[in-house]
Amino acid sequence: MNDASGSDCCQLLGLYDSPFTRRVAITLTLYGMPFEHLSLSVFRQMDAMRPLNPLFKVPMLTLPDGEKLYESAYLLDYLDELAADRGLEPLTPRAGPARRRVLQTVALAIVATEKAVAIEYERKRPLERQWPDWTSRLRGQMRQALAMLEEQLATVARNAGGASASDHFLVGGRLTQADISTAVGIGFVRYVLPHEWPADEYPALAALAARLEASDAFRAVPIDQ
Ligand SMILES: N[C@@H](CCC(=O)N[C@@H](CS)C(=O)NCC(=O)O)C(=O)O
Known part of the structure; x- marks a missing residue:
């Protein structure tokens, strides 16, 4: 786990050897959105992952209210929307x-x-x-x-x-x-x-x-x- 301090955005589940998780983490970093990283393997740490994500598929993003988002493209879409709301230029244009x-x-x-x-x-x-x-x-x-x-x-x-x-x-x-x-x-x-x-x-x-x-x-x- 890292970056837990000052997290106003979310918690990201998945190892960075997953390219899908890593692209979300890099996007959060570029947007300057602090996040908590839960570094659990979908293969080697299934017992720890089960209560959090019984799909055993990463990345998963948990929002401050507990809502869980799946599928990296949709995670990125959410972050782009958040970035635009904060006056940042989204990494994927909105339209x-x-x-x-x-x-x-x-x-x-x-x-x-x-x-x-x-x-x-x-x-x-x-x-x-x-x-x-x-x-x-x-x-x-x-x-x-x-x-x-x-x-x-x-x-x-x-x-x-x-x-x-x-x-x-x-x-x-x-x-x-x-x-x-x-x-x-x-x-x-x-x-x-x-x-x-x-x-x-x-x-x-x-x-x-x-x-x-x-x-x-x-x-x-x-x-x-
Ligand atoms: N299309 C998904 C792909 C995610 C994906 O395949 N993640 C892999 C890790 S790289 C995984 O969770 N594998 C475990 C499994 O599918 O059982 C996304 O973009 O989020």
Whole structure:
């Protein structure tokens, strides 16, 4: 547990090795919303988790009045609303084409992330029950989503007239949830499945992820907690 002091927002349940939990924690940090972090594993600490979240699915966000929110996209939507109420610019625009562009880019990041998580779950099965063809399919889907994100970011850089993508963001020229979810997904692949991350195939994404991982908000939420 950490950050319990001065929590005016909520309690976040889940380890930061879950990319879905980590993207919510980074978003809370960027918004400057103090929160309590309940660092429990859905696999190794089921007895402790059962009374809090018998679904054994994280992240879960508990609001000050006890209401529980599930599904990271809906948690982020709630936080964006709270941020807008507080006069902050939401990391996902609230309406219009800008919102659609960010959400569709987040969708690619989530395909990559979900497929990476599925590869890891397949790896956890007993060796004789693992299905290489299934892992291959998951790897192909993950790489396809990463390739589409790479192309999007490289196009942004080309249109800006620069050879390097090191200063650019995926959508709209500013940090959005698209960048956060993408970098968090890449962080998961690099940390949990390093053999699945050919950085030289995704140079623009590698630069974006390195830049964000070096930022205060990402460093405040390290994967290995
Ligand atoms: N779509 C969900 C995915 C959450 C998810 O898959 N969380 C994993 C941890 S990375 C989990 O709780 N796994 C345990 C399980 O599904 O039984 C979200 O975005 O919140």
